[in-house]
Amino acid sequence: MPKSQVVSIHPVTRIEGQARVDIHLDESGRVSDARVAISALRGFEQFVIGRPAEEIPRIVSRICGICPWMHHLAAVKAVDGCFGAVPPPTGQLLRELCQVIAHIHDKILHFFFLAAPDFVLGPDGDYSVRNIMGLVRQEPELAARVARMRQLGQAMLARFAGKSIHPVAGVAGGFSKPMLETERRELAADALVLLDFASFALDYAKRSVFSRFREELQSLGAITTGFLGAVDAQGNLRLYDGLLRLMRPDGSWVDFPASDYERHLAEQVEPWSYAKMVYAKSWGEGFSLNPAAPMGVYRVNTLARLNVCDQVATPRAQAELEDFRAQFGRPAQGTLLYHWARLIELVYACERTVELLADERITDPLVRTPAESKAGRGIGHVEAPRGTLIHDYSTDDNGCITRANLIVGTTHNIAPMNLSVRQAAASLICDGEVSESILNRIEMAIRAYDP
Amino acid sequence: MCLAIPMQVVAIQGGSDELLDPEVALVESDGVRKQIRLEMADRVPAVGEYVIIHAGFAIRTLTEEEAEYNLSLMRQMAEVLEREGRLPEAPQ
Numbered sequence: 001m002p003k004s005q006v007v008s009i010h011p012v013t014r015i016e017g018q019a020r021v022d023i024h025l026d027e028s029g030r031v032s033d034a035r036v037a038i039s040a041l042r043g044f045e046q047f048v049i050g051r052p053a054e055e056i057p058r059i060v061s062r063i064c065g066i067c068p069w070m071h072h073l074a075a076v077k078a079v080d081g082c083f084g085a086v087p088p089p090t091g092q093l094l095r096e097l098c099q100v101i102a103h104i105h106d107k108i109l110h111f112f113f114l115a116a117p118d119f120v121l122g123p124d125g126d127y128s129v130r131n132i133m134g135l136v137r138q139e140p141e142l143a144a145r146v147a148r149m150r151q152l153g154q155a156m157l158a159r160f161a162g163k164s165i166h167p168v169a170g171v172a173g174g175f176s177k178p179m180l181e182t183e184r185r186e187l188a189a190d191a192l193v194l195l196d197f198a199s200f201a202l203d204y205a206k207r208s209v210f211s212r213f214r215e216e217l218q219s220l221g222a223i224t225t226g227f228l229g230a231v232d233a234q235g236n237l238r239l240y241d242g243l244l245r246l247m248r249p250d251g252s253w254v255d256f257p258a259s260d261y262e263r264h265l266a267e268q269v270e271p272w273s274y275a276k277m278v279y280a281k282s283w284g285e286g287f288s289l290n291p292a293a294p295m296g297v298y299r300v301n302t303l304a305r306l307n308v309c310d311q312v313a314t315p316r317a318q319a320e321l322e323d324f325r326a327q328f329g330r331p332a333q334g335t336l337l338y339h340w341a342r343l344i345e346l347v348y349a350c351e352r353t354v355e356l357l358a359d360e361r362i363t364d365p366l367v368r369t370p371a372e373s374k375a376g377r378g379i380g381h382v383e384a385p386r387g388t389l390i391h392d393y394s395t396d397d398n399g400c401i402t403r404a405n406l407i408v409g410t411t412h413n414i415a416p417m418n419l420s421v422r423q424a425a426a427s428l429i430c431d432g433e434v435s436e437s438i439l440n441r442i443e444m445a446i447r448a449y450d451p
Numbered sequence: 452m453c454l455a456i457p458m459q460v461v462a463i464q465g466g467s468d469e470l471l472d473p474e475v476a477l478v479e480s481d482g483v484r485k486q487i488r489l490e491m492a493d494r495v496p497a498v499g500e501y502v503i504i505h506a507g508f509a510i511r512t513l514t515e516e517e518a519e520y521n522l523s524l525m526r527q528m529a530e531v532l533e534r535e536g537r538l539p540e541a542p543q
Binding site for chain 1: 455458461469471488490493505508511525527528531
């Protein structure tokens with residue numbers, strides 16, 4: 001009689017870093033458990049204690065260099081809060097502009113370089129070709145266009161906000177420099193190029209990619225959870241600011257300012273996981289990863305944001321949201337729908353970039369109000385590509401950090417990722433047979449979350 | 452996933468064709484050498500410079516000086532955890 005065994009996927013091929021998936025099989029070869037362990041940021045909260053708060057936005061972008069702009073801006077907002085600084089409208093607009101442009105680059109990377117090869121070449125493809133080079137050979141024109149677009153967003157940021165490697169442009173009280181009219185005109189022209197590409201990318205994906213995976217979109221790694229994202233007072237999708245909206249699996253929701261996050265969310269460390277997990281405390285059901293009856297589990301990132309918003313305030317993305325909802329409902333639960341939602345957000349980020357650059361206030365020279373170091377508490381929130389990002393700092397009379405707490409996007413999604421992997425593994429593996437193709441599909445369920 | 456640990460480039464390979472044979476960076480860490488794609492990087496790094504890697508792609512290039520500063524911040528962070536006896540283990 002075969003013994004129980006553990007099958008590990010490590011490292012998950014294109015989900016690099018310290019991710020690891022363990023699939024536990026019982027004596028009969030059925031999945032008894034599956035776990036995703038992901039190492040996330042640890043130690044930063046202790047490391048910053050005693051440092052001057054205004055240094056943190058510049059330091060965090062060096063440590064959390066995968067999404068430097070997101071951490072930079074969440075940090076700068078938290079420092080605003082500690083010092084009671086209120087940036088002038090143009091300071092906020094310039095920060096938002098940098099943030100939405102950073103989203104564009106990230107979404108192109110994720111979809112075309114990490115996700116598309118699975119879809120275009122199929123999960124049964126050999127891994128040696130199931131990557132961007134396989135895509136290049138199969139779709140050379142598309143790959144050439146992606147290659148031309150890939151750096152445009154980064155180049156736009158570098159031209160205006162200084163080197164994009166480690167952002168320093170956000171400062172307590174606003175932004176470090178105003179935008180010149182010549183800069184605005186050049187950036188606006190580039191933004192239209194990106195918007196065209198974004199619309200093309202979504203059309204391409206709907207026509208040639210998602211249409212071939214109708215069933216998987218709804219079934220692979222499918223779980224039922226709540227969702228968390230940000231909206232403005234009218235319920236429009238927001239990335240830079242807004243209220244947090246926590247939606248239950250049944251679609252009902254509550255809105256609250258990010259500064260109230262501790263009343264709604266709680267953190268927990270499971271012994272087998274390297275990273276903390278977050279759950280919806282305010283639902284009053286506790287936290288459980290029992291696949292038959294998960295409790296307190298919600299998701300963040302693209303699909304979550306599109307589920308929680310009532311509408312999107314830009315026309316092309318709104319038309320796409322309507323089409324998406326007509327097909328998948330609200331809230332849509334299919335895990336692979338993260339990819340579709342990611343491309344709708346790409347269209348939104350491009351439209352919002354065009355809109356911000358057309359706002360006549362964007363070149364106003366008043367971009368910063370003086371900020372004085374003092375004791376206080378500030379909670380900075382932005383919607384990062386990987387989900388809701390919260391920086392929470394307290395300062396002493398000298399403006400030095402006395403306490404810090406961070407919740408990063410991936411942390412919210414670790415619990416649902418575990419459920420999705422368990423679901424995918426249990427539905428694909430029987431009799432202990434674990435083929436390459438099955439492992440690839442399990443990876444796809446994780447990759448949708450873009451950990 | 453969030454830590455942007457810089458990896459030093461020990462060689463640049465390929466480059467005969469922009470699309471079909473693009474330049475890739477060979478990086479080394481703990482004696483393990485690995486090819487890293489550069490399609491998403493801001494520029495092609497020189498040998499001796501560093502790259503930040505996300506999901507197998509270099510997403511940013513750092514000069515040696517920038518990378519050393521970043522690494523020193525990370526070392527300080529690890530020291531704080533170590534002092535508190537909280538240096539985390541790799542995932543079990």
